[in-house]
Amino acid sequence: MDDxxxxxxxxxxxDIVTIVKTILEVKGYVVQSAFSGQEVLSLLKExxxxxxxxxxxxxxxxxxxxxxxxxxxxxxxSIPVILLTAKVQYEDVLGGYKMGAxxxxxxxxxxxxxxxxxxxxxxxGKA
Amino acid sequence: MEMANTAxxxxxIPDRGGLFxxxxxxxxxxxxxxxxxxxxxxxVFPQASWFDTGYIFFYFLTNVALYFVDEKRFDSSYFYxxxxxxxxxxxxxxxxxxxxxxxxxxxAYFLVVILCTIWQDxxxxxxxxxxxxxxxxxxxxxxxxxxxxxxxxxxxxxxxIWIFYGYFAQLARREKILKEMAEQDAQDMAMIQTLSQSLxxxxxxxxxxxxxxxxxxxxxxxxxxxxxxxxxxxxPSRVLLFGGTKTEGSKPIVADxxxxxxxxxxxxxxxxxxxxxxxxxxxxxxxxxxxxxLLSQLVMAVPIIFxxxxxxxxxxxFNDKNxxxxxxxxxxxxIVAFSTAVALVNAKKYEELKVEAKRRQIIADxxxxxxxLKSEYLANTSHELRTPIATIMGYGNLLVDGTCGRLGKAHxxxxxxxxDNARRLLGLVDQILDYxxxxxxxxxxxxxxxxxxTFLKSLQEELTPLEAKKPYKVQYSLSNxxxxxxxxxxxxxxxxxxxxxxxxxxxxxxxxxxxxxxxxDKKELFFKVSDTxxxxxxxxxxxxxxxxxQVDGSTAKRYEGxxxxxxxxxxxxxxLGGRIEVESQIGEGSTFTVTIPFxx
Numbered sequence: 149m150d151d152x153x154x155x156x157x158x159x160x161x162x163d164i165v166t167i168v169k170t171i172l173e174v175k176g177y178v179v180q181s182a183f184s185g186q187e188v189l190s191l192l193k194e195x196x197x198x199x200x201x202x203x204x205x206x207x208x209x210x211x212x213x214x215x216x217x218x219x220x221x222x223x224x225x226s227i228p229v230i231l232l233t234a235k236v237q238y239e240d241v242l243g244g245y246k247m248g249a250x251x252x253x254x255x256x257x258x259x260x261x262x263x264x265x266x267x268x269x270x271x272x273g274k275a
Numbered sequence: 276m277e278m279a280n281t282a283x284x285x286x287x288i289p290d291r292g293g294l295f296x297x298x299x300x301x302x303x304x305x306x307x308x309x310x311x312x313x314x315x316x317x318x319v320f321p322q323a324s325w326f327d328t329g330y331i332f333f334y335f336l337t338n339v340a341l342y343f344v345d346e347k348r349f350d351s352s353y354f355y356x357x358x359x360x361x362x363x364x365x366x367x368x369x370x371x372x373x374x375x376x377x378x379x380x381x382x383a384y385f386l387v388v389i390l391c392t393i394w395q396d397x398x399x400x401x402x403x404x405x406x407x408x409x410x411x412x413x414x415x416x417x418x419x420x421x422x423x424x425x426x427x428x429x430x431x432x433x434x435x436i437w438i439f440y441g442y443f444a445q446l447a448r449r450e451k452i453l454k455e456m457a458e459q460d461a462q463d464m465a466m467i468q469t470l471s472q473s474l475x476x477x478x479x480x481x482x483x484x485x486x487x488x489x490x491x492x493x494x495x496x497x498x499x500x501x502x503x504x505x506x507x508x509x510x511p512s513r514v515l516l517f518g519g520t521k522t523e524g525s526k527p528i529v530a531d532x533x534x535x536x537x538x539x540x541x542x543x544x545x546x547x548x549x550x551x552x553x554x555x556x557x558x559x560x561x562x563x564x565x566x567x568x569l570l571s572q573l574v575m576a577v578p579i580i581f582x583x584x585x586x587x588x589x590x591x592x593f594n595d596k597n598x599x600x601x602x603x604x605x606x607x608x609x610i611v612a613f614s615t616a617v618a619l620v621n622a623k624k625y626e627e628l629k630v631e632a633k634r635r636q637i638i639a640d641x642x643x644x645x646x647x648l649k650s651e652y653l654a655n656t657s658h659e660l661r662t663p664i665a666t667i668m669g670y671g672n673l674l675v676d677g678t679c680g681r682l683g684k685a686h687x688x689x690x691x692x693x694x695d696n697a698r699r700l701l702g703l704v705d706q707i708l709d710y711x712x713x714x715x716x717x718x719x720x721x722x723x724x725x726x727x728x729t730f731l732k733s734l735q736e737e738l739t740p741l742e743a744k745k746p747y748k749v750q751y752s753l754s755n756x757x758x759x760x761x762x763x764x765x766x767x768x769x770x771x772x773x774x775x776x777x778x779x780x781x782x783x784x785x786x787x788x789x790x791x792x793x794x795x796d797k798k799e800l801f802f803k804v805s806d807t808x809x810x811x812x813x814x815x816x817x818x819x820x821x822x823x824x825q826v827d828g829s830t831a832k833r834y835e836g837x838x839x840x841x842x843x844x845x846x847x848x849x850x851l852g853g854r855i856e857v858e859s860q861i862g863e864g865s866t867f868t869v870t871i872p873f874x875x
Contacts, residue, residue, distance in 0.1 A: 161666065163664060163666040163669070163670070163849060164666060164669065165666060167666065167669030167670060167672075168669075170673050170678055170679075171672075171673065171678065174676075174678050176695075181493040205662075206656070229751060233659035234658045234659075234662050235664065254661075255661050255662060255664075255665030256661065256664050256665035256667075256669065256701060257665065257669070258667075258668075258672055259672055259673075259676060259678075268575070
């Protein structure tokens with residue numbers, strides 16, 4: 149394995165961040181936590197992660213807006229984004245993909261779902 | 276109305292009742308007997324030849340023959356007119372044959388016949404007949420030198436002739452009048468019919484009043500027609516005044532009843548009022564000079580009454596002050612006023628209904644809005660609930676995976692129970708979300724072509740956790756030769772998951788099977804979910820697709836659920852254009868068959 153991959157986890161609910169972080173760290177990823185849309189944007193100025201796991205429903209700036217900004221900025225457009233959301237309706241999923249999400253995971257999720265998604269996007273075999 | 280009718284009729288038909296009410300046949304025959312007897316006196320009294328006797332006998336025979344004639348024939352003038360001619364000839368002939376009456380009698384006789392035919396009133400005719408007969412008797416008594424006693428027989432003869440011809444002349448007149456009245460009635464009825472057809476069809480005041488004016492003018496030909504309508508908003512003495520020249524209803528003006536005393540009187544007495552009034556203008560907008568220079572004009576006000584309520588009055592103005600209104604015209608106006616009342620009441624009711632309908636629509640909209648809000652709230656709640664569940668299950672998974680360190684057996688069991696319940700909670704939340712989506716009508720179809728085998732495999736994976744506690748595995752069978760099909764797989768998945776998880780839930784031992792087969796015409800797919808579970812009582816079968824229903828409270832406690840599953844399932848099946856059927860035997864199990872159309 150190369151240098152450790154960095155994954156940014158964004159959710160206003162710290163528990164979700166903790167769970168995702170725990171799962172990913174076990175798998176050997178470096179995890180950056182963020183708890184709001186604004187935080188994501190400021191963190192991105194310093195360092196660009198290999199992948200972003202983004203919650204949709206957040207106060208102030210929601211995940212879809214963050215997604216739009218990321219995909220609209222040439223500097224960040226290439227970072228794959230997984231939407232992690234409680235919105236499970238077909239229209240929501242389709243909407244997420246239309247706005248540029250690369251993968252969509254609904255809450256509640258299992259570690260397998262998460263790892264499968266990451267592996268798919270980062271093109272890695274099972275760690 | 277009824278009373279007015281009778282009054283008019285009795286005024287027009289002469290000598291109602293009495294003689295004319297009796298059957299004609301009877302009266303005619305009786306009169307002829309009298310004629311016969313009187314004539315026979317004339318013929319037979321001094322000395323009768325065989326010819327005289329035969330002559331009289333023949334006349335009596337004709338009268339006897341009349342008894343055998345059908346009653347109805349006497350109603351036809353084609354029957355009784357020749358009869359009268361015959362009788363006239365007979366009587367005149369008997370006068371001639373008897374040869375004992377002088378020119379004076381002939382004069383009296385023909386005078387009687389002529390008077391009878393032109394006299395209008397039968398009762399006065401009777402009086403004149405009696406008087407003139409007496410007069411003739413007096414005349415005879417003083418002029419004749421007691422030539423013969425038989426001379427006095429001429430007196431009753433004349434009287435009988437009076438009655439006989441009076442009767443027939445009156446009969447003919449009466450029939451003519453009746454015929455005219457029938458024609459007029461038919462005309463009126465036709466008018467009333469068009470009126471009653473055209474009035475209720477319009478629900479607008481202006482239009483109703485224009486029609487009223489039109490109809491009245493067809494019969495009564497007034498110079499102006501106005502309609503006064505009481506208006507609650509305007510107070511008791513103020514009314515809305517519609518009308519103008521002839522028919523066209525212009526905008527109503529507010530009028531003070533005090534200025535129209537005859538209308539006021541009409542409204543108070545609830546009867547038609549006819550007055551000659553000085554020339555006045557009713558409406559300020561009228562063409563100038565219309566009634567100027569008229570010293571007086573004729574006006575008639577007819578009340579518009581519905582049930583006990585006086586709604587207003589129709590007012591007609593005739594510039595010709597010598598115009599005479601016939602009872603028929605007045606009656607016609609009353610009928611029009613009655614129709615107008617009905618139409619106005621209808622229009623009023625219609626207006627009220629419109630307002631009511633509007634009010635109800637607003638309520639319905641509010642209810643729909645409230646329902647929408649409720650569905651939205653349900654959807655939001657369900658989303659909100661998913662986050663804490665995700666947290667619980669996330670931590671649970673970390674513990675189960677051993678990410679947070681190895682657990683003892685007891686811990687593991689506890690965590691598994693925790694996860695089971697979290698999953699169940701998630702299922703409930705999902706059902707509420709599904710249901711709220713139905714209520715909002717948010718269910719489009721997302722059709723995709725896919726292979727059934729792959730689909731069943733994913734279904735199996737999804738249901739594995741549910742099977743864990745049962746001593747059996749769900750059996751899946753798929754008939755050969757089903758091509759990849761196009762359908763909404765998400766919905767199909769929800770349908771089968773609902774049915775299968777129910778089957779597993781209610782079946783503690785035995786088996787649960789899902790078999791998929793296609794119909795013989797290759798247009799339908801059958802998904803059969805059968806179990807050997809507790810079954811459904813027969814009388815509950817029609818109800819199981821209802822909202823919030825499980826067979827009974829006690830079962831519901833053992834097998835928890837929102838009770839929304841089957842309702843949603845049925846709705847989903849219908850969205851796919853299919854149908855769902857259930858067969859069940861209590862204690863032996865249930866079979867749900869979902870049939871959906873497909874295209875390959």
